[in-house]
Amino acid sequence: MEKDIFNPQNYTVLIVDDLIQNIQVLATTLEAKGYSITYALSGKEALQRLKAIQPDLILLDLLMPEMSGLEVCEEIRRNSDYSHIPILFLTASHEEEHLLEAFEKGAADYITKPFRTAELLARVQTHIQLKYQTKKLRESENKLNTIVTYIKDGILIVDHDGVVQFVNPAALQMFDKSFDDLLYHELGIPVVVGKVAELDIIRANGVLGKAEITVGDAEWLDKKVSIVSLRDVSERNQIERKLRIALNKQKVLSQKLKKIANTDPLTGIFNRRHILSILQEEFKRNKLYDQTFSLLLVDIDHFKSVNRSYGNPVGDQVLQEITIFLGNCLRSVDMIGRCGGEEFLAVLPGTTLDGALELGESLCSRIRNLKIETRAGFVQVTVSIGVTVYSSEDSNDEVMLKRVDDALYKAKELGRNRCVFN
Known part of the structure; x- marks a missing residue:
C-alpha cells in the first residue's frame, strides 16, 4: 500500500x-x-x-x-x-x-x-488531507466506472438475495434487456459458485451465443455481494483481478476518508459532528426499543488559566492526557467525542441515571487527584460534569443535549469540581 x-x-x-x-x-x-x-x-x-x-x-x-x-x-x-x-x-x-x-x-x-498553534496546524492539515482523499476516492470511482462501462464483458453485482445492484452496458446487451428490466430485479439464472457455467447470450451482432459465467465474492457499499462476469473469451481471470483491485482500493480510500472526517485531530477521539450523530442514532434506537442511555458532559475547569500559566503546548498535553484517562474509564460500548475546546461528550448506552452519576462522581474524584506529567512538570486540574438520562418524554436528542448542558452549567455555578444531574 x-x-x-x-x-x-x-x-x-x-x-x-x-x-x-x-x-x-x-x-x-x-x-x-x-x-x-x-x-x-x-x-x-x-x-x-x-x-x-x-x-x-x-x-x-x-x-x-x-x-x-x-x-x-x-x-x-x-x-x-x-x-x-x-x-x-x-x-x-x-x-x-x-x-x-x-x-x-x-x-x-x-x-x-x-x-492555539497545535490545533490550528492540526485542523489545517486534516481538512487539506480530507479534500485530497475525497479527490482520490472520486478518481478511483471514475476509474472503476470506466472499467465496467467500456469492457466487452458483462458485469453484474448481485446481493445475497440474488437481486442485481449494478449492471454494465455489455451485460444488458448480452441479456437483451433494458436497465429497468434488469437493475434491482432478481437475476433469474442459476449461479454456480466456484465452477464455470455456460449461459445463452445475445452477441453484439445479434446472433445467439454462449458465454462463460464466473462468480466472485466481494464487498460493495459495505455489503457482501457477488461479482458475476459474463465472457465469450478466455480473459475472465484478468478482468476479475482488475475489478477486485479497484474495489479494494476504493474500500481503503473510503475507510480512510471516513476516519479523517470523524476524528478530532488533536485528541484522536470523535469530533463534535460525529459524536452528535452518534447521539442522534442512540436516541432513535432507544426511542424505538424503549430502552435507556445516559450522557456525561465533561468540562476541564479553568482550562484557559492552564494555557496562560504554562503555554498552549502544555495545554494540549493536558487535553490529550485527560482524553486518554476518560477513554480508559469508559466501557468499550461507550462513545466519547470532543465537543469544544475543553469539553467532552460521552454517550453511555444502557446506563441508568444512578450508574451515570456514580461514574461522573468517580471521574471528578479521580481527576482531582490525577497528576499529569507535562513538559512544564506535573499539572493538576479538576473537571465539572453534567449528567442526564434519556426519558421517553424527550421529543429529540437536542432536548437531552440542552438538559445535560444545563446540568454542566449548574455544576460550574456551584463552584465547579463536581458532578450535577438534570
Missing part, C-alpha cells in the same frame, strides 16, 4: 481577516511549517483573489465589516470553480452562536481565537 506523505510546501492557504494582526499571527505560524500564504483584508478582496489563485484551504474570519464571512462562504459555495475548497471559520468564543449558520452555508470547520 502506498504511503501518503503530507508536505505543507505543496499547499497554499488563503487567510481572510479585516485585522492585519490576525493575518500576521496565522501567516507566521503556517509559513513556519512550509505552507504558502496569500491573504485578503475583506470579503470582496477575497473573492477577487480567488480569480487569480486557487488555494487549497481558506481561513475565513466569521464577522467582518461590509461583507461578513458568512456571505463570503455563501458566494464561494455558489461557484462550482471554488466550491470544493474547504473553509475554516475564524471565530472568537462569544461568536459561537453563528457557527450553526456557518456550517449550514458550507463551512468545513472552525478555529477559535486566540489561536
Whole structure:
C-alpha cells in the first residue's frame, strides 16, 4: 500500500481577516511549517483573489465589516470553480452562536481565537488531507466506472438475495434487456459458485451465443455481494483481478476518508459532528426499543488559566492526557467525542441515571487527584460534569443535549469540581 506523505510546501492557504494582526499571527505560524500564504483584508478582496489563485484551504474570519464571512462562504459555495475548497471559520468564543449558520452555508470547520498553534496546524492539515482523499476516492470511482462501462464483458453485482445492484452496458446487451428490466430485479439464472457455467447470450451482432459465467465474492457499499462476469473469451481471470483491485482500493480510500472526517485531530477521539450523530442514532434506537442511555458532559475547569500559566503546548498535553484517562474509564460500548475546546461528550448506552452519576462522581474524584506529567512538570486540574438520562418524554436528542448542558452549567455555578444531574 502506498504511503501518503503530507508536505505543507505543496499547499497554499488563503487567510481572510479585516485585522492585519490576525493575518500576521496565522501567516507566521503556517509559513513556519512550509505552507504558502496569500491573504485578503475583506470579503470582496477575497473573492477577487480567488480569480487569480486557487488555494487549497481558506481561513475565513466569521464577522467582518461590509461583507461578513458568512456571505463570503455563501458566494464561494455558489461557484462550482471554488466550491470544493474547504473553509475554516475564524471565530472568537462569544461568536459561537453563528457557527450553526456557518456550517449550514458550507463551512468545513472552525478555529477559535486566540489561536492555539497545535490545533490550528492540526485542523489545517486534516481538512487539506480530507479534500485530497475525497479527490482520490472520486478518481478511483471514475476509474472503476470506466472499467465496467467500456469492457466487452458483462458485469453484474448481485446481493445475497440474488437481486442485481449494478449492471454494465455489455451485460444488458448480452441479456437483451433494458436497465429497468434488469437493475434491482432478481437475476433469474442459476449461479454456480466456484465452477464455470455456460449461459445463452445475445452477441453484439445479434446472433445467439454462449458465454462463460464466473462468480466472485466481494464487498460493495459495505455489503457482501457477488461479482458475476459474463465472457465469450478466455480473459475472465484478468478482468476479475482488475475489478477486485479497484474495489479494494476504493474500500481503503473510503475507510480512510471516513476516519479523517470523524476524528478530532488533536485528541484522536470523535469530533463534535460525529459524536452528535452518534447521539442522534442512540436516541432513535432507544426511542424505538424503549430502552435507556445516559450522557456525561465533561468540562476541564479553568482550562484557559492552564494555557496562560504554562503555554498552549502544555495545554494540549493536558487535553490529550485527560482524553486518554476518560477513554480508559469508559466501557468499550461507550462513545466519547470532543465537543469544544475543553469539553467532552460521552454517550453511555444502557446506563441508568444512578450508574451515570456514580461514574461522573468517580471521574471528578479521580481527576482531582490525577497528576499529569507535562513538559512544564506535573499539572493538576479538576473537571465539572453534567449528567442526564434519556426519558421517553424527550421529543429529540437536542432536548437531552440542552438538559445535560444545563446540568454542566449548574455544576460550574456551584463552584465547579463536581458532578450535577438534570
